[in-house]
Amino acid sequence: MTEEFRHNNSVAPLRNVVALVELIERVNQRGPGLPGLGVFYGWSGYGKTTAAVYAANKFRAYQVEVKSVWTKKKLCTEILRDMGVLPAKTISDMVDQIAQELARNSRPLLIDEIDHLVDRNMIEIVRDIHESSGATIILIGEEKLPRKLMAWERVHGRILDWVAAEEGQIDDVGYLAAIYCPGVSLEEDLKLQVLEESHRSIRRISINLERVKEFAQTRNLKSIGRKDWDNRPFFTGEAPTPRRAPK
Numbered sequence: 001m002t003e004e005f006r007h008n009n010s011v012a013p014l015r016n017v018v019a020l021v022e023l024i025e026r027v028n029q030r031g032p033g034l035p036g037l038g039v040f041y042g043w044s045g046y047g048k049t050t051a052a053v054y055a056a057n058k059f060r061a062y063q064v065e066v067k068s069v070w071t072k073k074k075l076c077t078e079i080l081r082d083m084g085v086l087p088a089k090t091i092s093d094m095v096d097q098i099a100q101e102l103a104r105n106s107r108p109l110l111i112d113e114i115d116h117l118v119d120r121n122m123i124e125i126v127r128d129i130h131e132s133s134g135a136t137i138i139l140i141g142e143e144k145l146p147r148k149l150m151a152w153e154r155v156h157g158r159i160l161d162w163v164a165a166e167e168g169q170i171d172d173v174g175y176l177a178a179i180y181c182p183g184v185s186l187e188e189d190l191k192l193q194v195l196e197e198s199h200r201s202i203r204r205i206s207i208n209l210e211r212v213k214e215f216a217q218t219r220n221l222k223s224i225g226r227k228d229w230d231n232r233p234f235f236t237g238e239a240p241t242p243r244r245a246p247k
Contacts, residue, residue, distance in 0.1 A: 011176075012054060013171070013175045014176070016051045016165045016202070017050070019051070019165065020051040020138075021055055023040055026161055027160050027161065028108065028136050036135060037126075037127075037138075037155070038159070039145060039146060039149070040138060040165065041140070041143060041145040046166065046168075047203070050202070052140055055110065056110055063109075063112070064109075067116065070117075075125065076125075077094070083101050095129055095132065099132030103133045103135060108137065109136070109137045112140040114126075115141040126139070130158060167201070168202050168205050173195050173209075176202070180206050181209045182213070184216040184221065185224070186212065186225075187226070190229055197236055208234045
């Protein structure tokens with residue numbers, strides 16, 4: 001999260017950042033009587049959290065990232081903490097506090113890692129907050145989130161739009177290179193290799209660009225291509241093969 005906060009003003013052109021921003025704008029500008037829930041979903045590593053950090057700053061949104069061990073009370077407490085509101089003693093009163101704050105200032109609420117709430121049968125509390133506030137609430141989760149939500153008709157029926165985070169593209173490599181590989185010009189053939197070796201994961205692209213930067217710095221290179229990189233390995237995310245046992 002530290003890196004994402006540090007660079008949040010530099011990731012705006014990333015396609016998934018743009019997609020999330022457009023989703024929030026669409027939900028914010030919905031017509032009277034339309035539901036205010038939006039879903040942003042996709043595979044791990046596609047940069048959803050980075051997009052959420054940027055969007056939270058752009059829209060002055062409240063933002064929480066759900067942990068697997070959270071209870072309803074913990075969720076409400078963390079939302080209220082982000083709002084700067086002293087939590088009430090009961091969950092029902094905290095839900096009212098959250099709804100009142102959202103209705104009062106019209107700021108969106110972004111809930112990342114929402115799958116944990118669905119898996120633990122706690123997603124209805126989000127619907128309660130939405131119904132009481134009428135606010136824009138964006139649910140951010142994994143690729144299977146839309147299908148999971150089908151089991152919760154009262155939530156599923158209040159989704160205004162679904163937006164899928166996409167795999168990285170060559171343009172994303174260029175934008176990320178300015179962040180993770182500053183001062184070094186990457187030739188197109190190396191950008192393409194980084195993209196493919198990273199399996200188009202935004203997270204792995206960032207890791208590999210950091211490696212390219214370290215390599216270029218040790219050799220005092222201002223420009224680097226595939227020929228310079230040679231056959232050095234990239235981080236692919238694959239687990240190392242077991243080593244031979246010592247004799």
